[in-house]
Amino acid sequence: MLMLLVTFYIIFSFSAQDGIESGSLSNKVTTVFVNHFPYTKNLSMETQGKLIEHGEPIVRKLAHFTIYTVVGMCIMAFLCTFPFKLRTRLGASLIVGLLYAISDEFHQSFVPRKRAFLERCGNRYCRSVFRNTYYLSNCFNLYSIKKR
Numbered sequence: 001m002l003m004l005l006v007t008f009y010i011i012f013s014f015s016a017q018d019g020i021e022s023g024s025l026s027n028k029v030t031t032v033f034v035n036h037f038p039y040t041k042n043l044s045m046e047t048q049g050k051l052i053e054h055g056e057p058i059v060r061k062l063a064h065f066t067i068y069t070v071v072g073m074c075i076m077a078f079l080c081t082f083p084f085k086l087r088t089r090l091g092a093s094l095i096v097g098l099l100y101a102i103s104d105e106f107h108q109s110f111v112p113r114k115r116a117f118l119e120r121c122g123n124r125y126c127r128s129v130f131r132n133t134y135y136l137s138n139c140f141n142l143y144s145i146k147k148r
């Protein structure tokens with residue numbers, strides 16, 4: 001539960017950034033990657049600039065996907081400490097993921113230069129469903145291996 005709360009805090013901290021500040025952070029991460037990756041660090045400045053420009057949205061999406069995957073893992077791990085059925089854990093995890101996505105998007109609606117509230121909620125909830133399904137499939141695999 002503590003890990004889940006820390007992850008929620010981290011997400012809320014990043015959500016408080018306006019669009020320009022958030023884009024700047026994504027740009028910095030992409031620039032570091034392009035400048036240090038062996039296949040791209042020796043390219044011309046123009047080519048590196050194009051890679052950074054096109055790579056920034058990918059870095060941003062990967063960051064969202066990764067942090068929401070951590071949220072899903074923390075929720076499911078916490079719920080595994082209770083004697084609930086697997087179906088109940090999955091349902092509760094999906095509901096908590098949805099409620100958190102809505103609260104985060106509501107929080108971001110007060111931050112300038114962000115996209116529409118409903119569009120972001122839909123995107124976040126889709127990621128939430130995907131990460132819970134992925135985590136659940138891993139649980140099933142581990143359970144079946146353990147059973148053998």
